[in-house]
Amino acid sequence: MSDRSPMQLFVYAVHEDEEAAVLRAISDEDLGLDWGDTDEPDPARLVLGACYGIHETPLGSSDDLAATLQAQAPTAVFKLWQDPHWSGADGHLVAHVPGVGIYETGCTAEGVPHADVTxxxxxxxxxxxxxxxxxxxxxxxxxxxxVTVLTALEPYEKSHR
Incomplete structure (x- = not known):
């Protein structure tokens, strides 16, 4: 088993005064626009609704990134998840909508939330x-x-499809 897995972040909105903090957090986690799989350098400005990803990062990185974004960019509307590190495990999803709240749960590699049946x-x-x-x-x-956070997040996701 590996202690690393992919992680992705989507930022849908953020106050312009906090954009630099979001970009720093993205850089600190080595996330790349479109997974860094292009020859183009990442733009100097945040691309709202775009996927910033990394193919392998230590487990728990999603906790660190979510905490950093909440502390340094509290107006950021975001969804991030770290994939399960093996097929029998859950990934980790965090969704945040300011004024509504934060939702954290297990998830699939596609960021689909898992409800713990127990x-x-x-x-x-x-x-x-x-x-x-x-x-x-x-x-x-x-x-x-x-329900509340995911419902509040949905219009942001739809506006960036």
Whole structure:
């Protein structure tokens, strides 16, 4: 097993005063525009909605990058994930929308969130009798499934497709 895996970052919006901090974080993690697979140097300005990736980075780099972005560029709307390091493992996804929150969970190599069935079952079992799905999704379920953050992120993702 390797202790390294690919990681990718998409930044959809950020206040112009924090753009340099985002670019520094990208550079510090050795992320490249389009995975650095072009002969062109990365532009001096942030390309919103573009993939900045690295083919191999130490496990846990996604935690470091997410923490750096939240601390140094709190207005950044972003989604990042680090791929699973082997087929039976989860990757690590972090989505952030200022004013809405942050969602962290396991994921596939494509950044598709995984809900932990054991955790989901515990949460559902602990819900008071008569709790509607809608009520659960706006409370404990939102923490498990990230509905609020992922819903807020969706328009940003769509505008950059």
């Amino acid at each position: 955790d989901l079952t515990k949460q559902l079992s602990a819900a008071p009798k008569g709790t509607s799905v809608q009520d659960w999704l706006t409370g404990a379920g939102d923490q498990v499934l990230g």
